[in-house]
């Protein structure tokens with residue numbers, strides 16, 4: 001829905017797994033739309049590709065096998081800064097701040113970066129839970145609150161999702 005409301009044509013997904021959320025994006029992209037799907041696990045990529053084929057959206061999805069941060073850096077190096085409308089982050093939790101910094105370069109002003117699992121099953125608000133993933137997401141959330149490069153809205157449904165709009 002966010003992709004449709006935004007009229008997005010160029011999107012990025014960080015963490016694709018078997019393709020559920022990327023398929024949701026690809027299905028609402030216009031025919032000439034483009035989704036870069038970042039995934040490190042070759043086996044799940046094969047599953048995702050089967051679903052893209054079955055849904056008739058393979059021509060819209062550019063699957064990049066490898067570490068997502070490397071893929072995002074290569075997009076920046078290829079001159080694609082500010083050329084994306086929408087990004088969805090759903091991969092390695094300890095890397096959220098780094099993904100966000102890279103995506104902030106790739107997304108245009110007014111574009112969205114949507115970050116999944118920001119409540120981390122409630123652990124971020126429990127001071128007794130201090131494992132490394134929880135700390136990373138908690139710090140990421142705290143940084144985002146003070147970040148004047150974006151407007152944010154934390155949506156407390158499911159495992160929590162923060163919508164960030166680049167200023």
Ligand SMILES: C[S@@+](CC[C@H](N)C(=O)[O-])C[C@H]1O[C@@H](n2cnc3c(N)ncnc32)[C@H](O)[C@@H]1O
Nearest residue numbers: 015016017020021039040041067068090091092
């Ligand atoms: C929660 S799943 C993604 C689910 C998917 N977005 C969906 O909703 O259908 C997270 C995925 O991120 C991938 N992943 C984790 N760390 C990664 C990294 N550093 N680079 C690329 N992919 C990564 C995992 O292999 C896994 O498939």
